[in-house]
Amino acid sequence: MGIPHVLVIPYPTQGHVIPMMKLSQCLVKQGCKITFVNTEYNHRQLMNASAMKDGTGNQICFVSVSDGLESLEDRKQPEKVMEAIMQVMPEKVEELIDQVNEYNKDKISCVLADYNAGWALEIAEKKGIKRAAFRPNAATLMVLVFNIQKLIDDGIIDEDGTPTKRQMIKLSPNMPAMNTADFMWTCTGSINLQKIIFKNTMRNTKATKLTNWLLCNSAYDLEPAAFTMAPEILPIGPLFVGNPPGDSAGNFWPEDLTCLKWLDQQQPQSVIYVAFGSSTFLDQTQFHELAFGLELCNKPFIWVVRPGITYAVDDAYPKGFRHRVSGRGKIVDWAPQLKILDHPSVACFISHCGWNSTMEALSCGIPLLCWPYIVDQFHNESYICDMWKVGLRLNKDERVIITPEEIKNKVEKLVGNGKYKASALAFKEMIMRSIKEGGSSYNNFNTFIEWLKS
Structure with a gap:
């Protein structure tokens, strides 16, 4: 034919x-x-x-x-x-x-x-x-x-x-x-x-x-x-x-490529990357708690805040947050995710555990902190934490909220224990x-x- x-x-x-x-x-x-x-x-x-x-x-x-x-x-x-x-x-x-x-x-x-x-x-x-x-x-x-x-x-x-x-x-x-x-x-x-x-x-x-x-x-x-x-x-x-x-075909939003130059200025395996895909929604309380958590970690971070991730019509961030983290935080609407995960400055990925993001993280040998939202993401979390041992769960409190202290503690545990990075690198080789x-x-x-x- x-x-x-x-x-x-x-x-x-x-x-x-x-x-x-x-x-x-x-x-x-x-x-x-x-x-x-x-x-x-x-x-x-x-x-x-x-x-x-x-x-x-x-x-x-x-x-x-x-x-x-x-x-x-x-x-x-x-x-x-x-x-x-x-x-x-x-x-x-x-x-x-x-x-x-x-x-x-x-x-x-x-x-x-x-x-x-x-x-x-x-x-x-x-x-x-x-x-x-x-x-x-x-x-x-x-x-x-x-x-x-x-x-x-x-x-x-x-x-x-x-x-x-x-x-x-x-x-x-x-x-x-x-x-x-x-x-x-x-x-x-x-x-x-x-x-x-x-x-x-x-x-x-x-x-x-x-x-x-x-x-x-x-x-x-x-x-x-x-x-x-x-x-x-x-x-x-x-x-x-x-x-x-660098191939980003298929994205619905333009990528902010300034992330990459910013990453070049950071220390190896020092940056927290935070992204929740195209459909996750955070209410105002949880959005603020996440912001406070990143501030509490006292580490450089890239946070992808997609338009529509929260219902806030004006400034969704806690008062003074962006000023306080301006020296070590990079906040963008959409990012070249695969390039970021492949960058030597990235230490871990706080993710909604969508399959695309999970595969990209494994392909780059990056451990994950799991924040599933809907559909298959809970099953993917089970693979990440229970079967592959390349990440940790973020647990909610009695208010069904992930607190700043939980974020800080899990980031320190994930980044501080080399077994998660070693396991992620082993899966990268397998892939x-x-x-x-x-x-x-x-x-x-x-x-x-x-x-x-x-």
Whole structure:
């Protein structure tokens, strides 16, 4: 056949678009043609980001479709966003496929869809197009959803996914324990949203049976028990490692590159890096306590304060905080995270434990302090602290607040004990082996490329 033309459909959130973009770049390097689909809103953000202005995306055709959401307020409501993705986007993507195939000599030969966009696989199956699904986070999440019926049969959850009681379970003796309250559909804080996510999860799981490939941004040695339980899942990651450290394609916000010059002026392994991804929200009390904690640590820090991380409309910081830490604190809206983590001045990472951030930290040998917020982040925390031993939990007090003293104590324990750094460096070496020629992720990816070109 000719050049493979792959239609890439990420789930339309920052944490899913970035790894899909990385995978698309890897496919382009192997001679594939990529049409990358975003919602109109995300497309505008992507095009406005600096990475899209410097030629990063020249070999990828970016297109957009409507998700039916017209106001910013609607986009702040997860229920409306998910319903729009399920009800509006499928029709628009099907129309796009027909248009591309009518006017392009290289017709779409494969649909590569995010696991959470199972409807795209249904469309591809209907049109007789090759199909592959990609899970941008841990294989453990797929093992969990593959076992939903067993959880129902065992009386752990009911038919709509609600836990019958709060308890710790293990899907396998060699996997970390899971709290039923932290399942990705139960930790939302909204019964209605829980039901929507659970229904969508069931549909997506059914749709994976239509795929020719089920790929995952992980490595065998990171989750061996999960891959043993579900051998159909093939790890091809972590994808970040195979790209240049400065490659930031896929970001919705411009990165503040002044962080890097500031880091050059700091002592080796002295800086605390703090970032909570694209969707974490902190109320005003917790935001202030975090600020006081960084001040109490008395160490240099970079703190990524994304617009919208708190509801404050004016100055969200404690009075006088920015002045008091001005000599050792760098606060930015968005940062070149992989470059920061790869910098010798960074000592540790206070993180929400999103899978992308976790993989980037491990790939750079950086230990973590865990501050999970939602979805898979609690499961990732269990790997970080209990299985891999590369980090520590930040525990909440009786007010359900992480205090300044807790932050200071855990930073000192993490940075002061060399075993966490040593363990993180060992995982960095393991990850490098997996993506190098002859490694498991390398081999899986090459086999997938051969199938695309066949």
